[in-house]
Amino acid sequence: MTRTGEGISGASGATMICTATFPAKETRLSNLGLISSKNLNAVSVYFQTHPDDEKGDAIRLKHLLRELAAAAEKNPDLEDWKKIATVMESWLTPKAALHVLFASPQQAIWEEFELPFRSGTAGIDIDHVFHIVPLQRALQRQTNPMVLLVEREHAAIFAVNHGLTVSKVCELEAEPHVCPHDCRTGWSSSIQRHKECHAVEFLDRTLKTLCQVAGELPVIIGCRYDMWAELHPRIPADLENRIVGRFIPMALEMSAEELLEHVDSVLREHDSDQRQALLTQIHDKEGLSAATGLEDVTAALAQGAVKDLVLAMPACRWLHRCNECGRLNLSSRRCADCGNHQLRSMDAEEALVREAAAQGAQITFLENHAFEEFEGVAAFLRFTPVRTLAYADR
Numbered sequence: 001m002t003r004t005g006e007g008i009s010g011a012s013g014a015t016m017i018c019t020a021t022f023p024a025k026e027t028r029l030s031n032l033g034l035i036s037s038k039n040l041n042a043v044s045v046y047f048q049t050h051p052d053d054e055k056g057d058a059i060r061l062k063h064l065l066r067e068l069a070a071a072a073e074k075n076p077d078l079e080d081w082k083k084i085a086t087v088m089e090s091w092l093t094p095k096a097a098l099h100v101l102f103a104s105p106q107q108a109i110w111e112e113f114e115l116p117f118r119s120g121t122a123g124i125d126i127d128h129v130f131h132i133v134p135l136q137r138a139l140q141r142q143t144n145p146m147v148l149l150v151e152r153e154h155a156a157i158f159a160v161n162h163g164l165t166v167s168k169v170c171e172l173e174a175e176p177h178v179c180p181h182d183c184r185t186g187w188s189s190s191i192q193r194h195k196e197c198h199a200v201e202f203l204d205r206t207l208k209t210l211c212q213v214a215g216e217l218p219v220i221i222g223c224r225y226d227m228w229a230e231l232h233p234r235i236p237a238d239l240e241n242r243i244v245g246r247f248i249p250m251a252l253e254m255s256a257e258e259l260l261e262h263v264d265s266v267l268r269e270h271d272s273d274q275r276q277a278l279l280t281q282i283h284d285k286e287g288l289s290a291a292t293g294l295e296d297v298t299a300a301l302a303q304g305a306v307k308d309l310v311l312a313m314p315a316c317r318w319l320h321r322c323n324e325c326g327r328l329n330l331s332s333r334r335c336a337d338c339g340n341h342q343l344r345s346m347d348a349e350e351a352l353v354r355e356a357a358a359q360g361a362q363i364t365f366l367e368n369h370a371f372e373e374f375e376g377v378a379a380f381l382r383f384t385p386v387r388t389l390a391y392a393d394r
Helices: 026-033 054-074 082-088 133-140 187-214 225-234 254-286 295-304 348-358
Strands: 002-004 042-049 096-103 109-116 123-127 146-150 154-162 165-173 219-222 243-247 291-293 304-309 319-324 343-347 362-366 375-381
Touching: 002 362, 026 348, 042 054, 042 082, 054 123, 096 133, 109 133, 133 348, 133 362, 146 187, 146 254, 154 187, 154 254, 154 319, 165 187, 165 243, 165 254, 187 219, 187 225, 254 291, 254 375, 291 295, 295 304, 295 348, 295 375, 304 348, 319 348, 343 348, 348 362, 348 375
Parallel strands: 146 219, 219 243, 304 362
Antiparallel strands: 002 165, 042 096, 042 123, 096 109, 146 154, 154 165, 291 375, 304 375, 319 343
């Protein structure tokens, strides 16, 4: 028996409903990241709303609006600042969301993003480029797993939306059965064998349903140890590859808050395991097919050698882009390639992300405290870059 579409109630008694999927497109964001001009006034606005701090949100938004008005007074090209302010005022809603706006009057660019989120940043930047890294970080942190809670004759599948809400996709129950009598083996053997077959059928049906509703999403499983011993051997290989973890539920029926706590714990452990595996991989390949530290990674980017960029940059680090050849440099005095002395300072994380994205590299963000030994940056390489004379002389 399968029932679908039932909500799961939180501690407050309200039904938690899975909201719409995040509307932002990676291609739109990548295109914005490639825009750069000395004459460009690129406005990047970030604002995080909190459902339990509406007064604080209003105060923070007021400060941002003042900052925007002050910038408009100094910059006559920001004629659309009142339109930007009007949009920002509409963001004051009692829900957890990261609101992002990228606007440029000269280029007729206007892109808005809204991401269900709890811990985003807030600020306004007016620069020659759009500041896309905070949104990229937030996008990467959005994991929408499916959760399977399973017992002997009952199971339920839930969809988790951005760690904020959860909805019950379907509920499954074992079909009632009547055990046939086998006169050759006696009642006890017949009953036991039929129970085992019935349990296997239920698990197979549950896993088949999970595969259908989960698609390519990650999966978290909640069950007892003895149940896992029966379930695990029957999990298809493609589904097992998408299982990010499991936990032991106190009961099949639990509040939304309890389920979200379990999911958050599993995802944190999974991220920690992935981070450790990534660190080990970088150590093993360092000097061969991996580069670490700002100096080596920027040199690899200069030669188009970066395949995967891994970032956990600390704040207040800067790189300097040459106005002539475009190379990223650690030194602000002169370009390591062409020797030009006219360089433009950029936030290191933004600069590295732009360069890597322009080369088609994959980008992975980690927490800022990760990879401290590598200055917060590492890269897997397509090939081993040549250490040019200009690079070696630095």
